[in-house]
Amino acid sequence: GAVVSQHPSWVICxxxxxxxxxxxxxxxxxxTMFWYRQFPxxxxxxxxxxxxxxxxxxxxxxxxxxxxxxxxxxxxxxxxVTSAHPEDSSFYICSARGSGRTSNQPQHFGDGTRLSIL
Amino acid sequence: RKEVEQDPxxxxxxxxxxxxxxxxxxxxxxxxxxxxxxxxxxxxxxxxSVYSSGNEDGRxxxxxxxxxQYISLLIRDSKLSDSATYxxxxxxxxxxxxxxxxxxxxxxxx
Numbered sequence: 001g002a003v004v005s006q007h008p009s010w011v012i013c014x015x016x017x018x019x020x021x022x023x024x025x026x027x028x029x030x031x032t033m034f035w036y037r038q039f040p041x042x043x044x045x046x047x048x049x050x051x052x053x054x055x056x057x058x059x060x061x062x063x064x065x066x067x068x069x070x071x072x073x074x075x076x077x078x079x080x081v082t083s084a085h086p087e088d089s090s091f092y093i094c095s096a097r098g099s100g101r102t103s104n105q106p107q108h109f110g111d112g113t114r115l116s117i118l
Numbered sequence: 119r120k121e122v123e124q125d126p127x128x129x130x131x132x133x134x135x136x137x138x139x140x141x142x143x144x145x146x147x148x149x150x151x152x153x154x155x156x157x158x159x160x161x162x163x164x165x166x167s168v169y170s171s172g173n174e175d176g177r178x179x180x181x182x183x184x185x186x187q188y189i190s191l192l193i194r195d196s197k198l199s200d201s202a203t204y205x206x207x208x209x210x211x212x213x214x215x216x217x218x219x220x221x222x223x224x225x226x227x228x
Contacts, residue, residue, distance in 0.1 A: 006161075034216065043220040044162070044205070093161050095216075106152050107207075107216055109161040 003027050004096045006110025014118055015086060021079045021113045023094030029074035030096035034107060035067070038091045050077045084117045091115075119144055122208050124219035132227050135196050139222045141206030142188040150209040151182055151189045155202045156221065162205055165191075196226045 003026040011019050023033055031052050036044040048069050049057045056069035068080040077096075081088055091114050095107040123142045131137045143151075154162035165178065168189050172181040179192040189206055203221040210217075 032214065044218045046215060046217070049215055091159070105150070105209075106164050106167055108164065112161040114159075 004030075004094065004108045004110040006094050006113055008113060009111055010114045010116075012116045012118065013084065016083055017117075019081045019084055019115060021081075021092055021094070021115075023077045023079070023096070023110050025075045025096040025108075028096075030077075031074065032097045033071060033077040034095045034097070035069060035077075035079050036093045036095065038093060038112075044093065047079075081115065084115070086117045089115055089117045121145060121217045122206060122219040124204075124206060124222050126220055126222060128223035128225050130225045130227055131196055133196055133198060135226075136192065136194045137196055137224065138190055138192045139204055139206075139224075140188050140190050141208075141219050142186075143208045143217075144187070145208070145210050145213075146184075146187060147212055148187075148208045148210045151180075152207040152209075152216075153178075153180055153189075153191050154205040154207060154218075156205055157202050162218075165204070193224075196224075198226050198228060200224060201226045 005024045007022045033050040035047045038044050046059050047062045050069045050071040052071045052074050058064045071077040091112050093112040094110045097105050097107045121144050151168035153165040155165045156162040166175050166180050168180040168182050177194045181190045203223050205221045206219045207216045
């Protein structure tokens with residue numbers, strides 16, 4: 001099945017640090033990737049939709065200058081949390097949707113990145 | 119009203135029981151529907167897509183009711199390993215994004 005790789009899986013760093021998370025589709029081309037955040041015991045919250053070769057579309061309330069998204073190729077999207085603070089600590093998960101024409105394309109998730117800001 | 123709603127549970131059932139979850143959606147233009155399973159502190163994993171005519175995969179059966187705007191997941195002969203949170207996801211092509219429900223927690227008890 002489709003594989004999405006996310007790296008790193010765990011990050012612990014000091015407040016004010018910028019953290020970059022990579023999301024790769026390993027065996028398919030992903031024209032669209034999604035970035036989610038999940039706080040403990042809560043649902044996945046979509047942060048932004050990343051489209052290859054164009055600007056990401058951010059959900060309401062998500063600061064685009066704080067969460068920088070780059071989707072430079074069909075297999076890689078990156079999320080950079082700039083100047084991270086303790087309230088940014090969360091589980092960040094990327095997903096990728098294949099480039100097939102049918103609308104019934106599921107998305108496949110990376111392993112997630114657990115970010116802890118001290 | 120939330121776009122996608124699920125009963126958060128938990129549903130506590132004994133091994134071998136049959137359990138069903140529903141997920142309602144508000145956008146009648148939604149096209150594609152999926153069930154995911156998420157274990158604690160892990161990423162969601164696709165369980166099955168939901169097709170208009172309903173579909174079955176082993177002990178799992180998914181159905182779609184467009185008229186009432188809900189999807190369902192039925193698990194037969196529950197196993198301890200089925201304990202997880204089950205998330206429904208709805209894709210609407212006009213929005214180009216997937217909306218997830220909050221998930222339903224299932225605990226299968228020995």
